[in-house]
Amino acid sequence: MKHDAWRRQPEIYPFSGEILPRYTDVDLWQHLNNVALISLQIESVQRLLLDVADDAAWRAGPAAIGPETTSTDFIAEAYYPTPLTAAARITHVNERDIGIASALFQKGHCVGLHQSRVVSWAPDGQPVPMSAELRAAFARRMAAHPPLPPGGEPEAGHKPALAHPGNAAGGAPADSMQVLPRRPADFPAHYPLASRFGDHDATGRTSDQALGRMAEQGRVNLLTALMGPERLASPVGFMVAHVSLRWLRRGRAPSAWNAGSGVLRSGDRSITIRAQLSDGDDCHAVCDSVMVAIDREARQSIRLSDDLRAAVERLSVR
CATH class of the missing domain: 3.10.129.10 (Hotdog Thioesterase)
Structure with missing residues (x-):
């Protein structure tokens, strides 16, 4: 866009x-x-x-x-x-x-x-x-x-959030409406996310704002796993460039979501983080976030270091 x-x-x-x-x-x-x-x-x-x-x-x-x-x-x-x-x-x-x-x-x-x-x-x-x-x-x-x-x-x-590009459906065009959800346990980071009363919209469905908030938490959890708990003190950071959200099912939120996140793909200067929200093993929504590596002081994009690339490989969605 x-x-x-x-x-x-x-x-x-x-x-x-x-x-x-x-x-x-x-x-x-x-x-x-x-x-x-x-x-x-x-x-x-x-x-x-x-x-x-x-x-x-x-x-x-x-x-x-x-x-x-x-x-x-x-x-x-x-x-x-x-x-x-x-x-x-x-x-x-x-x-x-x-x-x-x-x-x-x-x-x-x-x-x-x-x-x-x-x-x-x-x-x-x-x-x-x-x-x-x-x-x-x-x-x-x-x-x-x-x-x-x-x-x-x-x-x-x-470009709605898509299936992981490692299977037959992964080669679908970027605007495909097909999404192959994975089990939360298939992600390198998986965790519960509690729902709040305010997560419902006026129709009683989980709101788009709530999905955005929980997708952000998935990004943060994955970046912490990638760079460690002191990542905010690092001279290297990640800036959100693009976010795609996709609902597969919209209804009332469970008391807690079963969430998973991992690195979907990586480039020279960026990574794409996939986050998924499930009620048990039933996937309701997915989110893909393109994160660009930056020098915090210069506020400019930088290439991923060898150490970061190794961590990205370890935290990739399989």
Whole structure:
């Protein structure tokens, strides 16, 4: 997404509004936390859903609508208490789902890009076909949007979390909807994550914000295993560049999730961490996070050292 110039242009988004960050959105690096930024992107998506579908977005009928997959690129740091402009547009409508692109701007500069794939969710937590009335409403709204510039690809860069690339399904294209969940015990790091009452949204399902929070904890647990408990004092750190979240099932959260995380793949300067949330052995969601190695003082990307590469190999998903 970050290479699509049109996504960074505020005027390309016909739906926009101001969002105020909260002090609780600030992390120990004194900028807005990645989970908070994902939540603000999803807030923009939800406001557009409400603007088009009204109560049908989350109150009316047995099948409420909400994201199945989300992809977020972090472009620049954002700061409290400066307001942000949250902007969104519909990118596709079909029988199964709708696509929504969103972006966050602060002081006129783009700080983040986002793409959601929204579906209808049945009470049993499974996606179901969207009603004809909803599809028609979103299609009418999309038809009223200004056209994308020549060459603009509305779904480019949207890469939902995928299966581990070591089996037959691992060669699926980057935008494949197929995910092969693994057992939590198959991950080099696995641990329980307690649910909170506030993890449920207005429909009684586990919220997107809760998934983002637990995926972040999976990243932190894996980075601690990778670099040791004193990793925050190390001159080498990791910066989140991209996060993809994917729901396989959406329902009420168990009292505790069975979570697992590991390194999915590595490059010259980055690693991709896979986190998975399961109720017992039943996988509900997966998350892939691209983490770039940086020199903390210079704030520049660096190559992975031989020691880090050895640790990455030890903590890889098999």
